[in-house]
Each structure stands twice: as C-alpha cells, then as structure tokens.
Amino acid sequence: MFKAIVVAMLIVSGSPLSQQLPSSPVRMQDLTVPNERLPSGCSLKPGSPGASIGLRGTTANPWIGMDRRTIALIRRTLDGPPPLPDAAPLGAREASRFLLQLADGVEEGYAAIYAQSGTQDVTVYALKFATSEGTVFGRSRDDRTPRGQTRTRVALGPMVAIVYGNGGQCFEAIQAHLQSLGK
Numbered sequence: 001m002f003k004a005i006v007v008a009m010l011i012v013s014g015s016p017l018s019q020q021l022p023s024s025p026v027r028m029q030d031l032t033v034p035n036e037r038l039p040s041g042c043s044l045k046p047g048s049p050g051a052s053i054g055l056r057g058t059t060a061n062p063w064i065g066m067d068r069r070t071i072a073l074i075r076r077t078l079d080g081p082p083p084l085p086d087a088a089p090l091g092a093r094e095a096s097r098f099l100l101q102l103a104d105g106v107e108e109g110y111a112a113i114y115a116q117s118g119t120q121d122v123t124v125y126a127l128k129f130a131t132s133e134g135t136v137f138g139r140s141r142d143d144r145t146p147r148g149q150t151r152t153r154v155a156l157g158p159m160v161a162i163v164y165g166n167g168g169q170c171f172e173a174i175q176a177h178l179q180s181l182g183k
Helices: 002-012 049-053 068-079 092-103 168-181
Strands: 042-044 063-065 106-116 122-129 142-144 150-156 159-165
Touching: 042 168, 063 068, 068 092, 068 106, 068 122, 106 168, 122 168, 150 168, 159 168
Parallel strands: none
Antiparallel strands: 042 106, 063 106, 106 122, 122 159, 142 150, 150 159
C-alpha cells in the first residue's frame, strides 16, 4: 500500500516518470514550412536562395547541403565577418582559406527564400553544429539588420535557424513554424 501511494505522489507531482519522452531531433528538412501553414501570397520563391549571400550554382530552394564554401558564407551572414588576422593583407587564396574556417564545426547548412506579396522576401538560414557550443552567436536573439529587417534566431539543439524579413504574415508564419520546432 505504501509503495502505491509513493508512486501515485511521484506521478501527480510531475516527476520525470510522468513526462513525455523527448521528440526526435530537428532535421534540416523540417525547417521548410509546409504549404498549408503559409498564408495566402507566401510561398517558396522559385530559384536560388544562394544569390542573397553571393553564391552561384545553388539552384535548389530550399538549399540543404554540406558544401564548406556555402556554409562559410551562411555563417558570415549570420555572425558577420570574422576579425582579420594582424598581418599583411590577405591575397585571394589566403582570404578564401580564411573564410573557409567559418565552416569548421558545422555539419550542415540550410538556406530558403520565401516570396510574400506586397513586401520584401523572407529568408531563412540555418546551421547544424557538431556540438551545441558552436551555436552561440555574438548578437542578441532578436535584432535588426543593417537593411532594417527583423532577424529572429531560434535555437534547435545543435542547430541555429535565423529568419530575416520586414514582418508581415509570411514572416510571422515562418517564425512561428521555426519556434514550434524548438518545443
């Protein structure tokens, strides 16, 4: 009888025994908002999301991959350029190698652009890090970009996703979708 009372008290008190098991980890594909969750006038934009960060040849939208150059450019977009070493100016080859260090510790990248009628596009970038220590960025979670866009960061375990846009229903739907993945 005593054991039954203790077990009942643990369950009622919200012990780990009564909590649900954690859901499966978020995959890059999960970042793409299903069409039925997007408002009217909002959809994945035909063409390449890579053009917005200076990429050529990435034709898929969304783009998911492990190309170090693309990942480095996404990370530079998210974090800003890394501080340059105190040395002579870098040549093109050295600058390229220096930029590629931004891909260190990143396992996979994601980029998508959504078109929304009446305002600027909404862009989503994400990086999946080898360890959760890599997910810390220097800026605040929500802030503005130099172009006045709103930027929202969402931590998803070893992954960080960021959505850029000028607000509106499309931006809000994408932001809500990303945030729902973190719960």
